[in-house]
Amino acid sequence: MARNPNWPDSVGIRAVELIFPPQYVDQRELEVFDGVSEGKYTIGLGQSKMGFCTDREDINSLCLTVVSRLMERNSIDYSSIGRLEVGTETIIDKSKSVKSVLMKIFEEHGNFSIEGIDTTNACYGGTAALFNSVSWVESSAWDGRLAIVVAADIAVYAKGSARPTGGAGAVAMLIGPDAPLIFDRGLRSTYMRHVYDFYKPNMDSDYPVVDGKLSIQCYFSALDNCYQMYCDKADKMLPDLNQLHWNVSSFDSLLFHSPYCKLVQKSLGRLVLNDFVRAQKVGSKESYVGLEKFANVKLEDTYFDKELEKELLAFSKQCYQVKTEPYLFMTNQIGNMYTPSLYGGLVSLLLIKPVHLLAGTRIGLFSYGSGLASSFFSIRVSSDSSVGSKLDSLIKSVSHLQEQLDSRKKVSPEVFSKILEENEKNHLLVPYNPLSSVDDLFPGTWYLKHVDEKHRRYYERVPL
Ligand code: ACO
Numbered sequence: 383m384a385r386n387p388n389w390p391d392s393v394g395i396r397a398v399e400l401i402f403p404p405q406y407v408d409q410r411e412l413e414v415f416d417g418v419s420e421g422k423y424t425i426g427l428g429q430s431k432m433g434f435c436t437d438r439e440d441i442n443s444l445c446l447t448v449v450s451r452l453m454e455r456n457s458i459d460y461s462s463i464g465r466l467e468v469g470t471e472t473i474i475d476k477s478k479s480v481k482s483v484l485m486k487i488f489e490e491h492g493n494f495s496i497e498g499i500d501t502t503n504a505c506y507g508g509t510a511a512l513f514n515s516v517s518w519v520e521s522s523a524w525d526g527r528l529a530i531v532v533a534a535d536i537a538v539y540a541k542g543s544a545r546p547t548g549g550a551g552a553v554a555m556l557i558g559p560d561a562p563l564i565f566d567r568g569l570r571s572t573y574m575r576h577v578y579d580f581y582k583p584n585m586d587s588d589y590p591v592v593d594g595k596l597s598i599q600c601y602f603s604a605l606d607n608c609y610q611m612y613c614d615k616a617d618k619m620l621p622d623l624n625q626l627h628w629n630v631s632s633f634d635s636l637l638f639h640s641p642y643c644k645l646v647q648k649s650l651g652r653l654v655l656n657d658f659v660r661a662q663k664v665g666s667k668e669s670y671v672g673l674e675k676f677a678n679v680k681l682e683d684t685y686f687d688k689e690l691e692k693e694l695l696a697f698s699k700q701c702y703q704v705k706t707e708p709y710l711f712m713t714n715q716i717g718n719m720y721t722p723s724l725y726g727g728l729v730s731l732l733l734i735k736p737v738h739l740l741a742g743t744r745i746g747l748f749s750y751g752s753g754l755a756s757s758f759f760s761i762r763v764s765s766d767s768s769v770g771s772k773l774d775s776l777i778k779s780v781s782h783l784q785e786q787l788d789s790r791k792k793v794s795p796e797v798f799s800k801i802l803e804e805n806e807k808n809h810l811l812v813p814y815n816p817l818s819s820v821d822d823l824f825p826g827t828w829y830l831k832h833v834d835e836k837h838r839r840y841y842e843r844v845p846l
Contacts, residue, residue: 394561415795428643436818460491464527467498469507506751508533535720549717571611580752634743651694
């Protein structure tokens with residue numbers, strides 16, 4: 383695509399912050415408590431720990447915390463922010479945006495001129511907000527300032543099979559030019575449809591209505607469609623000299639929206655299946671030993687084909703271990719954070735991959751939100767990994783996360799279940815004073831102090 387001379391260069395992510403609740407429930411203990419067979423959550427879903435919030439944290443407080451920490455940790459000038467938007471599906475007010483609550487932070491510094499509001503479609507809202515902010519930086523409306531994108535959610539399910547796939551957290555990303563993580567310009571694909579796989583029609587409850595099997599089918603079909611469209615575009619825009627057609631080898635890391643780790647492992651297998659199907663279509667000579675007997679499959683007939691799935695998992699094992707599995711770290715430790723889930727993968731990558739191995743690589747990302755909205759896009763990592771470079775600083779800014787994860791408090795499934803029951807009872811109750819202690823909250827956490835009889839919420843902050 384021809385370059386517009388007015389576009390700034392290297393638009394992407396300049397800084398990032400991730401926060402999560404200070405308590406979790408252990409998935410092995412949850413298996414026992416729920417009376418399911420041993421290994422169902424830990425091996426079958428691939429999950430170890432699930433973060434959850436007490437009544438001290440809500441969507442506003444999570445977003446206040448993540449934005450405050452992003453600004454402080456990176457010493458960002460409050461007047462340098464010209465756009466701020468939030469992707470979330472955790473709704474506590476049908477009119478007033480979470481973004482408007484975040485203005486609290488900027489008002490104190492005299493900045494009232496910040497574009498952007500909230501975007502909602504299940505786990506995809508953060509990606510929509512990200513695309514909006516990148517577009518803003520590249521548009522005639524851009525005034526030279528930076529954008530912040532927040533993806534945050536509290537994922538809770540009613541008692542039953544979906545409950546172990548919950549989680550909670552927030553990611554904030556600083557978007558602007560000259561970034562160390564650069565979006566591949568003009569190279570992304572999108573697939574959207576009208577389906578009821580997961581939705582939240584009941585305003586009196588935090589819990590979604592979910593058709594688990596349909597949601598998996600929708601996720602796989604969105605992945606197939608996005609990935610094929612992306613590869614077709616990439617073949618035209620950036621012919622890959624090493625291998626005539628784009629495939630999983632074109633990426634150094636592959637990150638996915640991650641409801642639970644096992645689904646992501648299967649998803650990487652599906653990318654290989656897509657490569658195989660595509661290779662046959664375009665007459666490529668790549669070798670897919672073991673998959674030959676599936677040469678004539680129709681992708682839409684294969685979502686729950688166990689024999690094919692087994693072959694794909696075996697074929698893609700090494701690729702999974704190198705390009706995806708290590709970066710499921712946050713998902714494995716926190717659970718499905720909904721909108722931040724994919725970006726938790728990106729933070730895991732920054733945390734885990736040494737800077738000299740990360741520099742100059744390409745990351746493929748798949749975002750999915752039920753309902754459904756999905757996109758596949760890619761990021762190039764700056765090749766400058768020298769000490770003090772932007773990439774080096776970005777990596778150092780997330781290095782505290784391992785210690786913070788390790789310092790969380792383990793809560794028994796009994797207490798976890800009770801807290802969720804209390805939250806169900808107190809949902810929409812006013813006036814309301816939260817019951818949980820603030821003692822375990824991490825330094826710098828904003829928390830809910832009080833909800834008055836007019837549903838107005840008041841927050842305070844744990845000192846840094
Ligand atoms: N040891 C090892 N594995 C086990 C065991 C065991 N003891 N018991 C079961 N398993 C395996 C199953 O074989 C199954 O594996 P498979 O997926 O490879 O077939 C896996 O564990 C899950 O078991 P199921 O019986 O299929 O699980 P269930 O139907 O109870 O629920 C589901 C799983 C549908 C994911 C549910 O948790 C859910 O609805 N979650 C919310 C929806 C969701 O996350 N959808 C994903 C995309 S949309 C989004 O992000 C919200």
